Amino acid sequence: MRPAPDLLARRLLFFTGKGGVGKSTVAAATALLAAERGQRVLVVEADDKGNLPRHFEAAPVGFQPREVYPGVHVMAMRTEDSLKEYLRLNLRVPVLSRLGPLARALEFVATAAPGVKEILTVGKVCWEVRESIEGRADWDLVVVDAAATGHIIGQLDAPRGIKELVSVGMVRQQTDWMVELLSDPAITALNVVATPEEMPVQETIELVERAKAELAVPLGLVLVNRVLPELFTRPDEETFEALREPEATKILDEQAGPGATSVLEAARLAVSLRRTRVAYLSELREAVELPLVYLPYLFVRDQGVRVTKMVAEELGQELGL
Template sequence: MPTTEKLDLVTGKGGSGKSAVAAALALDAAKDGARVLAIDMGATGGLPFHLGVQSATFEPKNVQSGLFVSVIDRASALSEYLRVQMSVPAAATVGPITRIFDALASTAPAIREIVTLGKVLWEVKRGGWDLVVADAPPTGQIPGYLRAPRTIAELVSKGRIRDQADWMDAILTDGSARTRLVVVALLEELPVSETTELTAWLDTEFPLIYRTVVANRVLPPLPVIEPSDHVPTDDAAQLHRALAAEQDEWAKFLAPDHQLPAVLGVSDAEEIVSRLLAEVTRW
């Protein structure tokens, strides 16, 4: 198999560029011959957008050789969960049972998270993909999703629901399942703080889950030149060097496993992903 992981969960503070990183990881695996599912857990459209897909749905859509794209919406995920995991007949998933379960998912702990995360983990469990890349919820929310199977297991001692919670937790934490949590952060105070809090939480709650921290939009160094009244770009260059120096300090604190360069002067999402692709290939 061209990849070493079965599942990449890509998280990061909002605005960190996690969707672009997830897209680059999916494209990288697909170009090496893997059969890849890129799945957006938040139905925000960020991941499909960065892959140049205008109309992604719950059903995986083949967008290029080896690459499929899907977006999770809660109604479809809930319907599939009831049908596949709870053996509720398809006709019944649009009736009162769904409405009752939907109300439960809005109030009971971990139900909403288990339905969404469960879709991703089910795609890993049932096979058919060399790699599943999920554009996951942001760093502030991801602990609730990771802990959802254990929360359910604490509430339900036996039966089908407990069995489901156990295999979901195993995919997340069993080294043989090859799950990787990719945490994307900008080299700024708040993103670095959230990321270090998340990694500390993982060390305590999920010490076995493999994770990699990625610093995104890292500014390239500029050569030092003598200031001149006749060079109009002096101010911009000085600002660039000041920001780069600040990033260097936050990088020392974060100690990222990988750094991705800032893609300057480019606003097209697909072009940004194309630039990142050359970088993630080296991981």
């Protein structure tokens, strides 16, 4: 078993994954775990589809961070706000309102030019990390609910892309420190959330390969979410099979009603589901040379802070915290 690195010792953790696998749940759980260990955490929602505060039973947030749980602040990435903040800090424009037409023009650029939206996202994230390293912001950890697997390379590679495009002047200076911060394994890690299913495993394998080839950002963990528990042992399975014999089902039907044989079908389904998922897990383990962390399927109906806490607890155990 490859040891899990000390995830919470970094300052900047990105989480990606195929949509729906539990990326936001795991990002929220990581933040909660860190907060319960005394860290001050900023969670940045950088996935358009997200509603991260839901995982803390809080109302949606804007660009200004808001505390949604003791020690956990959440902000939603808005590229226009990020641009305005950048201009205010760097151009020292005295009256923000005077910026009107310029900001509108730049907003157009921000949404139209490739890489600009991404640089405003990752730039803001890096800026918060740098501010906290230099003691001007309070965060011990910045957790990013980042773009899904299909878009994460573009999101994280924006500073380097722009750096290569513009080789001189202010822009170059503005991206150099970002690239440095993003590529430092003591500071940053890109983590991938997956489930033991065909497509999420495929996308994870492909993403890890691409990230290694194309990104300077160090990879952290693969978090396999919704792993089914082993409900039954081999002898249990043999008992189930014996109970499926005609003489046995006849007695079961008579004694316990027709539902009894459906329970046997369900048990068989649970066994075969788990078995196919185990096969995907082995495929993932073989293809990806990263530490794997397993998070169980939680059989609960709600999606609030209780689930986040349960996932955080499992994560803490897996990380040996």
